[in-house]
Amino acid sequence: MTSHIKPDDIAAPVDIRLVPAAGLTATVCLLSPRLPPWVAHHVPLTLILGGLIAMILMVSIRRRKRVGQWLLIVALACWLATPAALLTNQQRAAAETSGWLAFTEHLGTAKLSAELVNDPVERDGPWGPSWFVTAEVNHYGRDLTPTPHPAKIVIAADEAWSQMRSGDHVCFLGRVTEQDATTFVQAVHLAQPDSCGQPPGQTAPTGRDTLRTALQDQAAQTISYGPELLPGLILGDRSQQSETVDQAMKISGLSHLSAVSGAHTSVIAAAATLLFRSLRFPRPIVIVAFIGTLVLFVHIVGTQPSVLRAATMGAIGAWAVFSGRSSQALPILALTTIALLTLTPELIHEVGFQLSVAATAGIVLAAQPLDRLIRPYFEKFLPDFWASLISSSLAISTAAQLACQPLLLTFIDYVSLYSVAANLFATPLLPLITIPGTIAAALIMVAPGVSQLLLHAVSLPTSAIGWIATTTTQLPGSTLPWPEGVVGTALIALHWAATGIVTIKLLRRQRRTPPPVRVDWGLPRWHQLAIRLTQQTSPAQSLQYLIVVVAVVAHLAVFWPTKAGGINPDWDIVGCDVDQGDMFLVRTGPESAMVFDTGPEPDLAHHCLRAAGITRIDVLVITHLHADHVGGLQGVLDVVEPEHIVYATGTDPTYQASTTGLPSTAQQLTGPTVSVIDHAAQDPDHPVQLRWSVLSANHQTPNENNASAVLLIEIYRHGGVATALFTGDLEQDEAEKLLAADRIPTKVDILKLAHHGAQNGGTGLIEHTEPSVALIGVGMDNSYGHPHDDILEALGPRTDVRRTDFHGTFSVTLQHSPAHVAAQR
Known part of the structure; x- marks a missing residue:
């Protein structure tokens, strides 16, 4: 009755015998340098003794075969991790001796x-x-x-x-x-x-340097994103990528494509093997040529951790096939990890190595069962070829992303919402670039004309990858901030637990023998599912389902688009959610600030000042007298009387200071001024000095928007200075006059977008100042269409956009380290 079942319908069991050894080796390499010296020195001896004890126990309980197998695995793990522990201790001792x-x-x-x-x-x-x-x-x-x-x-x-x-x-x-x-x-x-x-002296360039330089020169003559991406997609050379493209590749989850790794090595090795076999070379020669190709490729692209991992795994896999042994990918990956960490334990600290191993493990374990699960749904409305291509690509991208995400969160604080979709469309284009691109690189010195022709051809799929990356980053919610503290840690734990449970169930599902006869219950699917759950679910399975459901609900609750916002206690700038209007705070001391505008409603302005803990306002700046900038004035005055109030306005008689509630002591800005606020001595925990300069306040214009005060704020903190430009509702024509008069600095760190990101604010200020952070005060679902798509497109992926309609009341904290300078929530 089961003769119709194909052997391929039942997957082979997963071989995990070397996984504990790989995990223990990685743990030893990661933790040994951080242990006290006297503890680290005893780690190798402890591992050796642990292996001996496991072997003794295995011999003493021969009758329990399964327990004996696990004891053998434990002994093997201890002994295989010992060389890495010894080398780690040796390196630590050498580092201590050298000082x-x-x-x-x-x-x-x-x-x-x-x-x-x-x-x-x-x-x-x-x-x-x-x-x-x-x-x-x-x-x-x-x-x-x-x-x-x-x-x-x-x-x-x-x-x-x-x-x-x-x-x-x-x-x-x-x-x-x-x-x-x-x-x-x-x-x-x-x-x-x-x-x-x-x-x-002048160091003679190596052949590798010459090749990379020649490829850069020829790629520079191609179109669109080719000059920036081709060197990386072919040889892993990211030096030509601009910061804009680099950020776009990272945010979209495509940066692994321009850092040669397993995908590139697999494509090159498969093409080389196909060539050698088509020439009918004997198997030993094919294996030697295959390994030689890997060695040459690694030499050309450089010894990045991911390349080393991929090349070593390919070499071990080739040996396994040649010797007739099992070529399952998981034990090969585990053996690769053990070998690399035994030779170079410091690789464990390389993010590239960690992500490479995690992504490969995710693909090896989950991609095939996930593909088997989702492919039938695509086959219902797509031809077999396209159904297979899309389902396998989606399965690989999803498995890799789920495996890598917890590691990614150790050095980024966001989740890329569209990375799986971006990989789904971009990854199939990689072979169209890598194979002809590598041929072009090989011919670049002997046949530059042919090489240039090939590079022009592959610049088309390269441009498609660049377009996918940059377009993805401009979509709403392209990056979702990961929660900090206990919530973030708990979410990671739930992620690992749920992913592990689902993966195990998928693996077991593909090991299940299909029934010889299909029974038609004649019941709705939901009813069939309910019967199976009640009849076949044990308490342990119920707990597993509960963990998965809790993980899904927790992720949805955290990342569901709401006005999450929040004010960091160490804030430097606060964007107040005052609906359709502007109100921003720039910190000047422990409980003091310089305030820009008040929004349209007193209650909202009052709430923002209380939330930020402001008890002193050094200067209140009303950029102009439109209601969405001054209407909340009384809410500010109810909290504290500002030390100074300044405002700007034009010649339109509709807007008068006396009708807005501004006190008689308020001073109108009519020209450039420079002032300093210095309370650093009063705040040892947050010493900050502020220099604010009025760059423009056109009091002779009939357009109240163009009368807006434009101020440059210089924030002195962390031993450096960050700059912020506040522009009120300045329109494009007035902005162009200021740019033509050279009144605007060529580079600022933070830009408050003019007129809530309206199209009439133009893109000139954005292109001129190239901000790292853009601030937008705007109401959710406003009828004006703010902010306009053209403005957001001009900002591009390199700019961190904070907007009150998405983030609610938000804070920006300026941080400076030798490796990274950025604004953080």
């Missing part, structure tokens, strides 16, 4: 001789652009003490470093500014080429 640990822990300053691991990447911040690059330190200090151990640092430097390339040796004076899992160093002196102690 490197003490130097980094005390945030020292010294001469450093290092080799760059990647090309410098430009990033903007409130203190101007910086170039960041990862490097391996070879010698440090006055005596140039060698570092025969991992001494990887991330360097923050100036424009002088922009011309350096991966593999260059540099000598510079650096100051350690932050030490945790990663050591950040600020370059405080210009770098010299070559190693310290050697005369500067």
Whole structure:
């Protein structure tokens, strides 16, 4: 009765025997450097003894075969993790002997001789652009003490470093500014080429450097996003990506496409194998050529963690196939992880390595059963080919995203809402770029004309990937902030638990033998499901279903689009939710602020000041006398009488200061002024100084919008200065006059969009100031269509947009670290 069942209908069991060993090895590499020295030194011995005890127990209970199997797995895990523990201890001892640990822990300053691991990447911040690059330190200090151990640092430097390339040796004076899992160093002196102690000289470019440079030059002649993305999509070279495109690739979840990893290696290896087999080479030659291709590819693209993982996994898989052993992907991945961490334990701290292993594990475990589950639904309305393509792509993208998301949250504070959809459309385009692109790279020195033709052809799918990335980031809610504290931690725990439960159930489902006879119950589907749940559900299964339901509900509750908002106690700027109107606070002290406008309603203005804990207002600025900017004045006056009140208005007699409730002491702004607010001495926990400059207040215009006061605020905090530009309801024609008169700075960190993001505010100020953060005071579902799509498009993915209709009352906290400068909620 079961002869019709195909063997392929029942999946092979998942081999997890090496998974505990891989997990224990990773744990040892991750935790050993953070343990007290006397504890870390005993870890290898503990592992060896643990393995021996497990073996002794296994021998003593022979009759219990299943228990004995698990004890054998435990023993194997302990012994396989021992070499990594020994090497980790050896590296730690070498770092202590060289003094490197003490130097980094005390945030020292010294001469450093290092080799760059990647090309410098430009990033903007409130203190101007910086170039960041990862490097391996070879010698440090006055005596140039060698570092025969991992001494990887991330360097923050100036424009002088922009011309350096991966593999260059540099000598510079650096100051350690932050030490945790990663050591950040600020370059405080210009770098010299070559190693310290050697005369500067011109290092001959390697073949890899020549190839990468030639590819950059030829890619620069292609169209659209080709010049920026082609070097990364082909060789993993992201140095040509602008910050806008780089941010778009990250937010859309497509950055792995431009950082050569498993997908690229698989495509190249599969193409090479197909070529060698089509030439009817013997199997041993095919395997050798296959591994040789992997080695050459890794050498060309660089030894990034994800590339090492993918290439090693491919080599082990090829050996498994050649030797006739099982080629299941999970044990191969586990063996790859063990091998790489045994040779280089410091890889465990590389985010790229962590994400690569997590994504591969997610795909290996969940992609196939998820594909089997959803494919029948696509086959109902699509041809078999397209149903298979879409379901497999969706399954792979979903599995990888679910596996990587908890790790991603360790260095980003948001969830990319559309990353799965973006990968669904973009990933199938990768082979159309990688295979011909790699051929173009191979021919670039011998046949540049052919290479250029191929690059022009692949620039079309490349442009499609760029378009998908940038379009995705402009969609509403493209990034959803992850909650902090206990709520965020609990949500991650629920995510892991629910994902694990669903994955196990999917794996068991594909191992279930299909029934030889299909029974038609003659009942609705919901009734059939209810019968199965009541008859076949145990208490343990009920608990599992409950965990999954709670996880789904919790995620929906957290990310459901509402005016979540909130004010960080350490805020610098607050955007008040006053419906369709403007009201912003700039902090000047523990409980004091400079206030811009009051919104239309006194109650809303009153509530915002109370929520921010304001008991003193140094200056109240009414940018102009429209009701949505001054109507809430009484709500402010009910809280506290401002020290100073200034306002701007034009010649339209409709708008008079006397009719708005402004006190007689309020002063009209008629021209540029500069003032300083300094309460730093009164606030040791939040020392801040404020310099505010009136750039424009056109009191002779009949257009009240164009009479708006335009102010530049310089916030001195964290040893640096951040700038914010407030523009009232300024319209495009007046903005163009200010730009033509060179009255607006060329770069600001924070821009309050003119006229609530209306189209008549124009895009000139946005393009001129290139803000990192944009603030919009706007009412939800307002009838004006604010903010306009053209304005949001001009901001692009590089700008963090805060708007009161989406976020409610929000806060911006300026933070400065050597590695990252950003505004945070």
